[in-house]
Amino acid sequence: MASSDQTVLQISSPSSTTLSARVHPLVIFNICDCFVRRPDQAERVIGTLLGSVLPDGTVDIRNSYAVPHNESQDQVALDIDYHHNMLASHQKVNPKEVIVGWFSTGFGVSGGSALIHDFYTREVTNPIHLTVDTGFTNGEATIKAFISVNLSLGDQPLAAQFQEIPLDLRMIEAERVGFDMLKTTVVDKLPNDLEGMEASMERLLALINDVHKHVDDVVEGRVPADNNLGRLISETVNSIPKLSPQEFDKLVNDSLQDQLLLLYLSSITRTQLSLAEKLNTAAQIL
Incomplete structure (x- = not known):
């Protein structure tokens, strides 16, 4: 029979208010711009994420700024004074925006991320860690969001583990056109208004064709009917002005x-x- 006072490995999950995040395109573009303008010796760029927590618990990331830092294998030095001065300047313009986490460029979590995350944990409860793959490791700019989960053995803390959370990149159509252009590895030029309208119409036509094909497949019995999907299609059709x-x-x-x-x-x-x-x-x- 197992002893009742045995030591158990525990995982301390953060509160449910940080289980999902939503990022605006301005944040992604700003991070990419900071990466292009980084010092020659810097391998990656880190910085602060600003935004708010929505009533449903989703973290809404609306702004960002880079923070100068020096990084080695076993330590990370942040310019804390610069961070606080930039925060004060941003809040003079947008007083409702607060620190919600931090970002870094690169694919996934790196070795010094735990040290930086520990600093932002002192700035805000349960910060979000956003990573933007500016190296196009998988052929595109992969964007991920993480939270820190504490691992402990009994009452003794062991380490912090980064756990990926759902990230919403929802944006308006005008932002979608520019974002799709910047996702590719080679961009000749940004589209003008007419080219953006043409791309939007082509995207809309492709979506209509997909819906039309799905409805035909359901009618012909090739795929099973989905009541929820049918209800969404019906609401979309009814919302179109006559x-x-x-x-x-x-x-x-x-x-x-x-x-x-x-x-x-x-x-x-x-x-x-x-x-x-x-x-x-x-x-x-x-």
Whole structure:
């Protein structure tokens, strides 16, 4: 018979308020920009994540800034004064944004992550650790979120283990176009407004074709019916405004003309600024 006072390995899970996270595209773009601008000798970039905790417990990551650091095999030195000064500056503009965790570039958790996470644990309860694979290890910029789980043997703490949590990259369609472009390893140029609209329409058409094929498969009995999926499709169809083809064409053409007018005005403004700069340079020479 086993002894009642035996020592048991325990895992201390964080509170349920940090079981999922949602990150905005601005955070990902800012992290990538910080990585491009990093010092030559730096292998990765780390920094602070700002945001808030939603009523349902999801951590909403809305902003970030890099923190200078020096890292070796057994120690990590953070510029704590810089971190606190940047936090104070951000909260003057967005006082509702607080520290929710920290980020690092690279694939997964590295050796010094536990030391950095320990610092942010003193800044906020149960911080999120966000990793962005700027090296495209698997052919794309893999983004993951982790929380720290404490391992203990009886009353004696042993170590901290990073556990991956669900991460939501939900974004509006305009952000989706830019994010899909930056996910690839080679980008010739960012799309303009018309190219972005074309990419959105192609994506929408592909989604409609997928839904149409699924409905045909269900009707023909090739796949089983899913009541929840059918309800979502029905709600989506009912939410579409009732427009005649002529009204829809007019709506699209009006929007397209507005986009073309903005492009024309921006081109005129750019030309005028360039001409004024050349005239100013010529006047200084004379």
